[in-house]
Amino acid sequence: MPLLEIKNIETFYRLIYALKGVSLALDEGTNTTILGNNGAGKSTILKTVMGLIDDQPDKGTIEFMGKRIDRKDPEDIVRLGISYVPEGREVFEELTTRENLLMGAYRRRDRAGIREDFRRIYDYFSVLEEREDQLAGTLSGGEQQMLAIGRALMNKPRLLFLDEPSLGLSPLMVKEIFDIIKMINSEGITILLVEQNARMALKIAHFGLILENGRFVMKGRAEELLEDEDVKEFYLGIKQTESAKGYQRWKRKKRWR
Amino acid sequence: MFLQLIVSGISIGSIYALVALAMVIIYKTSEVPNFAQGEMAMLSTFVAFMLLASFGQPFVISFAGALVFAVVLGVFLEFVFLRRAKDPNVLSLILITLGFEMMIYGVASWKWGAEQQSFPFPVSDFDIVNLGPAVVSYLNIVTLLVTLFLMFILFLFFRYTKVGIAMKATQQNMLAARINGIRANRILSITWGMSSLIGAVAGMMLAPIATLDPNLMLDPLLKGFASAVLGGMTTLVGSALGGYILGIIETLFGGYISLQFKSIVAFLIIVLVLCFKPSGLFAKHYVRRV
Ligand SMILES: Nc1ncnc2c1ncn2[C@@H]1O[C@H](COP(=O)(O)OP(=O)(O)OP(=O)(O)O)[C@@H](O)[C@H]1O
Ligand SMILES: [Mg+2]
DSSP states (O other): OSSEEEEEEEETTTTEEEEEEEEEOTTTEHHHEEEEOOTHHHHHHHHHHOOOOOTTSSEEEETTTTTEEOOOOOHHHHTEEEEEETTTOOOOTTHHHHHHHHHHHOOOOHHHHHHHHHHHHHOHHHHHHHHHTSBBGEEEOHHHHHHHHHHHHTOSSEEEEETTTTTTTHHHHHHHHHHHHHHHHHOOOOEEEEOOOOHHHHHSEEEEEEETTEEEEEEHHHHHHOHHHHHHHSSSHHHHHHHHHHHHHHHHHHHHO | OOOHHHHHHHHHHHHHHHHHHHHHHHHHHHOOTTTHHOOOOHHHHHHHIIIISSSSHHHHHHHHHHHHHHHHHHHHHHHHTTTOOOOOHHHHHHOOOOOOOOHHHHHHHHHHSSOBBBBSSSSSOOEEEEETTTEEHHHHHHHHHHHHHHHHHHHHHHHHHHHHHHHHHHHOOOOHHTTTOOHHHHHHHHHHHHHHHHHHHHHHHHTTTTSSSSSTTTHHHHHHHHHHHHHHHHHHHHHHHHHHHHHHHHHHHHHHHHSSSTTHHHHHHHHHHHHOTOOOOOOOOOOOOO
């Protein structure tokens, strides 16, 4: 049984039809990445699963550990063991780093475990320990991203959603964050990673999916996708031929459908 | 005379500070000034009065009962009315609080409107100590001590308790709060209960120096609101300081310039603040990066 199973969900923002039948299964311990252009609906998938869009999904089901979770409140979904690092970090700007992390453990009662997890997160991100008493709003973008990930881990999740953690970070910082994501995964936490940075994402993920216009158009093992001609051209930015772009687009679409 | 006016100013300033705190606590979470704050406090004060006078309960039980009533009232109003508002905007929320205001005022006028009561209190405004040339009543002292104590408790609550920090977190970023498992609705209820309790304390300390009738909190509410605007609607410490500043300025104005026009001071101050520092004197200029 997969840890998370999404079956054919459709999501609307009022009249906007954002997800047009999306299915996805994540096995425990895997690291999966969703790639796609701006507006494809990547964030919408995560928000729908987290219960953040009122009365959605309109159709389809979502199961976590074999139990239906679609249309539940985010507060309850978090308690089941899914953590979410949203696009744009969304740290509590006027709380300190430590208070932010404490809020990540809001639902937990095990003081000793919480203390241990503080230690673990400060080991992953030593800069957070240095900035323990600084207001989160005054941290740099990269530090805020680390804080957002740390806060999500404080929930002791089995499944971790990350929405574009590389956004706005320097190449060095991106590498550091991705190394840590890989490490988190190797410690047994299942990961679903939404990314624009396709190359980096496919390097650390086991599986990749490509979303276009609210539908998956391609799924595969990460190393296969890295070698795929179309993925190379349109997501990795490697030009194969000098041929006209229109021809390539046509060819790509033909192969995918 | 100056010192005496300062003493009176601090005393009434305590009441304004409490009302301001009660307003700001709600404003920070619900983003609405609660215009029913005063009537909620008035009603709770009447509950204390009823327990004392009609049921002959001792002070401790009567006051505690009124505080419990205040919390229940706050939670009830939030849960039953505010939460029902679908996609609320600020204007509709303000209208809801005005609705509460009229409802509670109506009930109180119907039940107690006719007579003006005097509110019994364990310490008297007539027992005094001399402070140099000024006299300070026991009631003045108790008012100040209770207010400071309450502020200290609030400080500890927001600084060190998980719920207090979660309340700040919800005020700052509702989405982030929810995805960390903080039940925003529950936080809202707690906010309203707490705010109502603080208002009730203000009401019960004001009642012995005023007359207890349904108009008890009319003026203090407006002054408390003015204090909050003066100090900053987004800062607890600032709004409390605003209460003391307003209390002192107002009393000095009344003593040296004109007693009749004392009340307009608050509104002059609001106008000045809105012209020169709209976020309030003590609001931190924290720029959001969105
Ligand atoms: N709150 C909203 N209200 C209305 N439409 C929305 C809302 N959020 C997203 N959409 C629309 O849904 C579609 C999918 O948006 P989504 O944010 O999921 O894209 P994305 O793949 O995450 O893009 P990006 O890479 O730019 O973050 C877009 O067309 C967007 O305009
Ligand atoms: Mg997105």
